[in-house]
Amino acid sequence: MPTHDQVLNFGAGPAKIPIEVLQTAQSELLNYDNTGMSVMELSHRGKTFGKILADAKQNLTKLLNIPDNYEILFMQGGGTTQFSAVVYNLLAAKGKADAPVDYCVTGSWSQKASEEAKRLGANVNIVFNTKKSTGAYTSVPPQSEWKLSGSDAAFVYYCDNETVHGVEFNSIPEVDSSVPLVADMSSNILSRPIDVSKFGVIYAGAQKNIGPSGVTIVIIRKDLLTPLKSAAEIATPGLVTPQLLDFKTLADNDSLYNTPPTFAIYMSGLVFKHMLEKGGVEAYTEANDRKARKLYQVLDNSKIYKAPVATDVRSRMNVPFRIYPEALEAEFLKGAEARNMVQLKGHRSVGGIRASIYNAMGEDGVDALVAYMKEFEGQHQA
Structure with a gap:
């Protein structure tokens, strides 16, 4: 349960950070490692921050068992x-500006990713779009129905967990082995083990399941790091990658080509260390599965709550639901806040309720929400 004046934060991002991590950062804020400076004041070129960066990379490597042929x-x-960065870099790696780029669209974030690729002039192939085929982002079709481009593709993209709609893939998509698989894991990275070797690129904004906003983790297979070329060297301008979006530039400079988000990296590193001390990804997987089961059990056994997502692809991180009649939703949210449960309102594009139960949300927090949901339903059953 919350300590002191803390609340139960079910926000989708920026999201809850482990209290132990916040306390460590608080204790080190004014004087990090006897430097007489805050982490926020350290030079990103200095040895002290260099160790922070190296430790963060090492601990993330341990957590995800990242192979040696990948760069963080x-x-x-x-x-x-x-x-944008994925389109620029992987078209350059393919060496063909007009190579198809495959997008699996299961929610608003994968839809936005495909739209950005189109805006950049890429040859976008929509492998499937569940809203167009079924009317809603609530499922993932069987792979037998996917329209992949095969070995011609520069990459295949999917969002492993759709934060807004609560759709999560239950397995890694099978694609042509010669084609890099790209995954946006912003809202479920470190929530379960993954086989990194099956991917060309994994990226994740930190502000959901890692740390504060401001830094994005990119894990890329080294053979996909392509040297920058000038516009004069390339017949098609679409292959010219902006310097700060160039993966090889970042890799060659250990993410220090320019001043990085030093405090966000420091905080992420604290989370990685904390996770290892708590048993690593495997321990969190068990807890996440239990938390999600408890919530979905209430939803499935309810007469007023409804979970819209197909059972086989329900997210363990973001649990959206509706209350019927819908007029009860405002009352539910007001009652939740009175019980120190905040940020349960669904995304503005879909409405309803959404409980984000990332790694940092303890099982006791989910138990408190479940108890309130049962109490609320008992008060509003016909």
Whole structure:
């Protein structure tokens, strides 16, 4: 349960950070490692910050068992900037500006990613769009129905967990082995083990399941790091990658080509260390599964709550639901806030309720929400 004046924060992002991590940052804020300076004041070129960066990379490598042939980058601009960076870098790696780029559209974030690729002039192939085929972002079709481009594609993109709509893939998509698989894991990275070797690029905005906003983790296979070329060297301008979006530039400079988001990297590193001390990703996987089961059990057994997402692709991180009649939703949210449960309102594009139960949300917090949901339903049953 919350300590002192803390609340139960079910926000989708920026999201809850472990209290132990916040307390460590608080104790070190004015004088980090006897430097007489805050982390926010340290030079990003100095040895002290260099160790912070190295430790963060090492601990993330341990958590995800990242193979040696991958590079970890710390970039700015959130996951949204990666919509562009992926297109630029992987078309350059393919060496063909008109190569098809495959997008699996399961929610608003994958839709926005595909739209950005189109805006940049890429040859976008929509593998499937569940809203167009079924009327809603609530499912993932079987792979037998996917329209992949095969070996011609520069990459295949999907969003592993749609934060807004609560759709999460239950397995890694199977694509042509010669085509890089790209995954946006902003809202479920570190929530369960993943086989990094199956991916060309994994990226994740930190502000949901890692740390504060301001830094994006990019894990990229080293053979996809392509040297920058000038416009004069390329017949098609679409292959010219902006310097700060170039993965190789960031890799060659250990994410220090320009001043990185030093405090966000420091905080992310504290979270990585904390997770290892708590048993690593495997321990969090078990807790996340239990939390999600408890919430969905209430929803499935209810006469007033409804979870819209197909059971086989329900997110363990973001649980959206509606209350019927819908006029009760405002009353539910007001009652939740009175009980120190905040940020449960659904995304403005879909409405309803959404409980985000990332790694940092303890099982006791979910138990408190479940108890309130049962109490509320008992008061409003016909």
